[in-house]
Amino acid sequence: DSGVTQTPKHLITATGQRVTLRCSPRSGDLSVYWYQQSLDQGLQFLIHYYNGEERAKGNILERFSAQQFPDLHSELNLSSLELGDSALYFCASSFRGSGDYEQYFGPGTRLTVT
Amino acid sequence: GQQVMQIPQYQHVQEGEDFTTYCNSSTTLSNIQWYKQRPGGHPVFLIQLVKSGEVKKQKRLTFQFGEAKKNSSLHITATQTTDVGTYFCAGTGANNLFFGTGTRLTVIP
Numbered sequence: 679d680s681g682v683t684q685t686p687k688h689l690i691t692a693t694g695q696r697v698t699l700r701c702s703p704r705s706g707d708l709s710v711y712w713y714q715q716s717l718d719q720g721l722q723f724l725i726h727y728y729n730g731e732e733r734a735k736g737n738i739l740e741r742f743s744a745q746q747f748p749d750l751h752s753e754l755n756l757s758s759l760e761l762g763d764s765a766l767y768f769c770a771s772s773f774r775g776s777g778d779y780e781q782y783f784g785p786g787t788r789l790t791v792t
Numbered sequence: 793g794q795q796v797m798q799i800p801q802y803q804h805v806q807e808g809e810d811f812t813t814y815c816n817s818s819t820t821l822s823n824i825q826w827y828k829q830r831p832g833g834h835p836v837f838l839i840q841l842v843k844s845g846e847v848k849k850q851k852r853l854t855f856q857f858g859e860a861k862k863n864s865s866l867h868i869t870a871t872q873t874t875d876v877g878t879y880f881c882a883g884t885g886a887n888n889l890f891f892g893t894g895t896r897l898t899v900i901p
Contacts, residue, residue, distance in 0.1 A: 680834070718866060720878065721835065721891040734888040768834060778823050778884040783834040 682784035703771030798892035813895035815881035
């Protein structure tokens with residue numbers, strides 16, 4: 679158990695819909711990272727928040743947005759969903775925001791768009 | 793942008809054989825991390841290398857960081873079925889990690 683929690687575990691929704699994925703970092707960690715992993719693919723970095731502020735952005739679509747709240751939990755919002763958005767979404771947390779600390783991954787949310 | 797490539801993409805080995813995955817970056821890295829993802833699981837941190845030419849060992853796993861800090865390798869000696877999974881390297885840059893494409897290891901008993 680990494681100490682990072684993600685909800686829900688599974689999500690099935692239809693094209694065009696909007697969903698919210700939630701992540702709670704390990705106690706004491708200030709950074710939250712979001713990744714997308716499609717079937718048999720690598721980890722695509724989406725976005726990084728540190729202590730409530732956006733730190734870095736990867737190849738995140740305009741239909742996707744995220745935020746980190748004062749209690750440090752984070753939410754990833756995916757809207758106007760397309761079939762190609764079906765993937766495993768991981769969040770990870772780390773203590774610092776510089777990217778050179780080990781990241782602890784949550785169990786992931788598997789999103790299926792039908 | 794920064795890219796981290798890994799080879800091979802897939803590797804099947806007989807239990808007891810050795811395994812090596814290689815990681816190459818298009819730019820010089822501050823440091824490199826290695827993660828393992830078991831089938832159906834999430835990535836788990838294995839190790840971080842910081843110094844040029846650094847070599848670290850964890851039991852049967854040997855990690856190397858190249859002299860130019862642009863490449864790295866993970867070598868597993870005498871693979872076991874518990875080594876099955878995908879191994880990712882990740883380089884630091886711009887306040888995040890750039891994950892490699894991963895090498896999926898299958899160990900045949």
